[in-house]
Amino acid sequence: MKGVRYPAAQRLAYVRLLNGLLEQLILSLPQNFVDLVEQMVLTGLRQGSHVRDLERSIKDKLAIAKQKAQLIARDQVSKYSGDLTKHHQTYAGIKQYTWQTSRDERARPEHRVLDGQVFDWDKPPVSEKNCERFHPRQGYRCRCDAIPVVGR
Numbered sequence: 001m002k003g004v005r006y007p008a009a010q011r012l013a014y015v016r017l018l019n020g021l022l023e024q025l026i027l028s029l030p031q032n033f034v035d036l037v038e039q040m041v042l043t044g045l046r047q048g049s050h051v052r053d054l055e056r057s058i059k060d061k062l063a064i065a066k067q068k069a070q071l072i073a074r075d076q077v078s079k080y081s082g083d084l085t086k087h088h089q090t091y092a093g094i095k096q097y098t099w100q101t102s103r104d105e106r107a108r109p110e111h112r113v114l115d116g117q118v119f120d121w122d123k124p125p126v127s128e129k130n131c132e133r134f135h136p137r138q139g140y141r142c143r144c145d146a147i148p149v150v151g152r
């Protein structure tokens with residue numbers, strides 16, 4: 001988390017929390033996947049599919065499921081870090097922040113417009129095409145940062 005420095009003990013606690021979150025997400029995958037494979041095998045049997053074809057399509061599905069789980073995990077961790085930044089800045093009495101994008105070609109145009117502007121923690125700006133409001137990192141795959149505004 002850029003912008004705010006946390007004591008080492010607190011940082012360790014956050015890392016533990018994030019790891020726990022990741023673990024939960026990864027553990028939630030197998031049951032879904034077992035169900036999916038079971039369904040594929042039953043369908044394959046009913047349709048008389050070749051075992052090798054079935055194996056290939058299960059492997060493809062596994063790759064997709066893994067990718068999806070990774071995307072979800074990454075997004076949840078990012079959202080969580082956004083929530084923590086808000087929590088700690090407002091707890092420290094900071095009322096406003098400067099929106100800062102990752103300043104690379106992957107930053108979405110809606111967020112490039114917000115870059116360098118000051119916002120209240122009380123009132124997230126419109127930051128999505130669908131007029132949704134959120135603070136940095138609280139939106140899908142957002143990699144922006146909230147730089148605390150001090151002394152206002």
Ligand SMILES: [Zn+2]
Nearest residue numbers: 111142143144
């Ligand atoms: Zn962003």
